Amino acid sequence: MKNAVSRLLPSALTLAVIAALPTGAQAAGFVEDAKVSLNLRNYYFNRNYLNGTDPLIQGERQGQAEGWTQSFILDARSGFTQGTVGFGLDLLGLYSVKLDGNRGAANSQLLPIHDDGQAADDFGRTAVAAKAKLSKTELKVGEWFAVLPILRADDGRSLPQTFQGAQLTSNELDGLTLYGGQFWKNSQRHDASREEMSFGGIEGDDFNFAGGEYRFNANNTLLGVWHARLEDVYQQSYVQLTHSQPVGDWVLGANLGYFDGKDEGAAKAGKLDNKVYQGALTAKTGNNSFMLAYQHLDGDSKFLRIDGTSGGTLVNDGFTNSYDAPEERSWQIRHDYNFAGLGIPGLTLMNRYVSGSNIHTGGRTDAEEWGRESELAYTIQEGSLKNLSVRWRNSDVRRDVGQDIHENRLIINYPLSLL
16 A cells, blocks of 8 residues: 555655745756757557457457557756755656547557547646755656666657656765665556556556666676565566677677566465576677577566566567567577768668567467567758657567567657757
C-alpha cells in the first residue's frame, strides 16, 4: 500500500520549490540555466501480417496495422535556485493528433484505442517534476521520462512513456553515481492515463529500485549493479560491465550483462524464474561499426520488465522484437555506416540480423524466430531546418509460433530550441 509520505512528497516539494523562487539573485540560476525545446514529431507506421498470422480485432481479421500522427513534445527544464539547497522544476507537455488511422490502427500503438476499436483523434498529458539539489546530490519527485537499466521508458511511437515517482541521484564521489527511488504510476506511450505499475497485465504495488555505476580507466570502463522490486510481483538484479579500448585505428568494445529475476512477496503473477546472460562485442574504424551479440535466457519465465517499457537493456532488443521468450537463445550481427566518409555528413545506414532458437512457447520447446531490420537516417546539418531528421525503418520478423510481420516506419523529428 502506498503510504502517506509517498502521496504527500510531490505536493510538498512542489510547494517548497514555489516558495524558494523569489525575485533577484537567488532565482538567477533557476532562469539562466533553464532550457526549453519543442520537438515536432511526425510518425507514420505500417505493419503487414503475413502467412495468416494476423490478429482478431473486434471479431475481424486485421491484415495490417497502420497509423499516422503529428506530435508536439515540449521539454522545459529549469536550472536550480542559488543557495545551499537549490530548487527547480521540469515539465513535459505531450500532445499527439491523428492524421490517419481508425480500426486498422489498433496494433500500431500510436494512439489510444476506444472500446469500439476506433483510434482516438488525439491524446496527451502533462508531466511535472520538482527537483532539489544539495552539493552533487539531486532529489526529483513527480513525473518524467525515466531511463534506467532496470526501468527504461519507451520512446518508440508518437509520445514517450513516463513514470510518476521519486528518485535520488548522487555523484558525491568521483566516478561513482548512486541511484535510489520508487515509482508509483506508469503512463505508457499510447495512453494518456496513469496506471498502476504492472507485469504481464498483473498489477503490483510500488516499483522500488537502487543501483550504482562506477566509471574508471579514464571513463573507458563501467561497472553497474542494480536491484529492483515490483512489490508482490517480481524482483530482479542486474550486473553490467562495459569497456571501450582504442587499438590503433580501431575502437573495440564489450558490453556484458547478467539478470536474475524471480517472484516477490504475494507473487500475484505466479512463480517467476528468469535469468539472462548476454554479451555484445563491437568494433569501430573510420565510418564503419560492427557488432556481434549473444543473448541467453534461462528459466520458465520471459524477461521481467514493467509493462510498456523498452527492452533496450537487452543486447538483442530491436524495433520489433526483444528475443526475450522463455529459454530463448539468440545471436545478432549488425553493421552501421556513416556516409560522412563519402562526403554526405548526416546520412547513416544500419542493418542487423537476429536469429532466435530453443524458444519454449505455445506447447513447443524448439520454436525459432528471426528478424531483419534496417534504418536509413538523415539529419540536416545547417540552414533554417538544421537538426531536422528523417528516419526510414524497414523490418521483417518470421516465427514458428506467433505473428509474421513486414513493417515500415517513417519518422520525422524537428527539434526547436526555444530557450
